[in-house]
Amino acid sequence: MYPYNFRLKGNAILGLSLLLFLFASCTKSTHDLSHVNEEKSTTVNNNFPDFGRMISPAEFQSKYPGEKVFKLRQDYPLTMPDDSELPDFLNIPFDEDDHWMEYINAVRDYSFEGMIEVDFVAQENKTRNWYHMPWMHWGPQGSEGFHGLAKEAEIGPYQLGEKQTQAFQTYALGFYNEFAGYTLAQMWKDGNNPDPNATQNPNGFPIGTVIFKLLFTDADESSADYLVNPMTWNAYITPTWNNGLDTGRVVKPMQLIQMDVMVRDPRADKYGTGWVFGTFCYNGKLNEGKEGAGRAENLVPVGIQFGNDPQDTTNFINPYPVTRTIINPNLTQTKINPDSTKLPPQHLGWGGRLDGPVDLNTSSCMSCHATAEFPQIAALVPKEAFIGDTNAMGQLTKLTETDAVAFREYFQNLKCATPYTETATSSDFSLQVSLALGYFTEWKDENVAGHWVNEYERIPTPMHRDGSLKIESTQKE
Known part of the structure; x- marks a missing residue:
């Protein structure tokens, strides 16, 4: 998920803001919106760009004959799927020690069904419909043309292990099932x-929404031995992270390292969130003859999270380089895989909360995604998550500002479809929604070359990748 080592914090979301109308509860049923049957067509018919960065058509055709470029799946359904289409795993208890692993593996299988055979080309899946987020092509972190991977985050030295002495980067592609696709249509x-x-x-992603994301890195087995026998995609990427800037790109092989999932599960409402998150780590040591996209099945569950355990204030982080997975037994809303024979050592998040191998070890999946809003006023990670004691390698070993109000609020449980910041609109835990709206706004401001009244109703707050907030001036009363 995106605590993601400061993932996608480089662009300030400036400009056009919309008047907000705040309501009391998020979507409870897959049939709450009564106007569905009034639609004149069955799908959205936009023509958003498929990707933002790519080698020339002539070079692509000469060097990669027979290959296809990425195509954005954007025919979002204007009709809500029937309840009979709800995933079967919604009947598996996700919060029980004896069943959570069954639940998260079932989510993975649901996501992979019909996908592995077609190398994750959404349009070719014959089993179920999956869609992509529009507007990920825009800006310096825009998506590339081989597989639609968007630039996401830097992986700092030693984050993946003792052999990783240099920094790497991650690129990712997200998929949205038909329930989520209905919300994208609206x-x-x-x-x-x-x-x-x-x-x-009172809208929000409906019950039954499944979102999954594949994350790739330019690190290889020389830096993390579990990346042996990789699932590899070509990608048109920047040579290095370079503070998120795009100063030229090259074609490089990228290795699958992580998969994140989000499920809108009504049983998570009682925990105050409505969402279940899961994270997987790639382990090629388990390959056993798998080839191509089939190697995605080497993804091993790291854990599951359905709340931030706000009652637990255990102040520890697992510093880089991680040598073993430290599980906090006091957490009740995070479940971590204890099987060290299959799962490579994980740093996890603050206090042992769920976090993936390319994520920041002082955050958590759910706390970061809870900040998703438009405009993106809140920092994806509060500045206190970067303040503390360090080891000889310069890696944080303990945070020292965890009593700060902003840090405490970051690990509270937020209800689905509720804005993290009172004056923003909720993106319902989807940072790609927040990004897409922000990117569209930037493009519109630059190309229309005019201004709207509602731009002046709120002073935008640029967000910096180090987690700090730069306040240019105070908001009008």
Whole structure:
């Protein structure tokens, strides 16, 4: 998920802001919106760009004959799927020690069904419909043309292990099932005027929503031995992270390292969130003859999270380089895989909360995603998550500002479709929704070359990748 070693914090979300109408509860049923049957067509018919960065068509055709470029799946359904289409794993208890592993593996299998055979080309899946987020092509971190991977994060030295002495980077591609696709249709059915309230109370992603994301890195087995027997995709990427800037790209092989999942599960409402998160780590040592996209099955569950355990204030982090997975037995809303024979050592998040191998070890999956909003006023990670004691390698070993109000709030449980910041609109735990709306706004401001009244109703707050907030001036009363 995106605590992601400061993932995608380089661009300030500036400009156009919309009037917000705040409501009391998130979507409870897959049939709450009564106007569905009034739609004149069955899908959205926009023509958003498929990707943002790529070698020339002539070079692609000469060097990669027979290959296809990435195509954005954007025919979002204007009709809500029937309840009979709800995933079967919604009947598996996710919060029980004896069943959570069964639940998260079932989510993985649901995501992979029909996908592995077609190398994760959404349009070719014959089993179920999956969609992509539009507007990920925009800006210096824009998606590339081989597989639609968008630039996401830097992996700092030693984050993956003792052999990793240099920094690497991650790129990723997200997939949205038909329930989530319906919400994307409500947001983007007018491609020139997206509706942020599609993910805000009383709307939001419906029950049955499944979102999964594949994360790739330019690190290889020489830096992390579990990347042996990799699942590899070509990608058009920057040579290095370079503070998130795009100063030129090259074609490089990228190795699958992580998979994240989000499920809108009604049984998670009682924990105050409504969402279940899961993370997987690639382990090629388990390959046993698998080839191509089939190697995605080497992804091993790291754990599951359905709340931030706000009652637990155990102040520890597992510093880089990680040598073993430290499990906090006091957490009740995070479950971590104890099987060290299959799962490579994990640093996890603050206090042992769920976090993936390319994520920041002082955050958590759910706390970072809870900040998703438009405009993105809140920092994805508070500045206190970067303040503390360090070891001889310069890696944080203990945070020292955990009593700060902003840090405590970061690990509270937030209800689905509720904004993290009162004056923003909720993106319902989807940072890609927040990014897409922000990127669209940047593009519109730059190309329309005019201004709207509602731009002046809120002073935008640029967000910096180090987690700090730069306040240019105070908001009007």
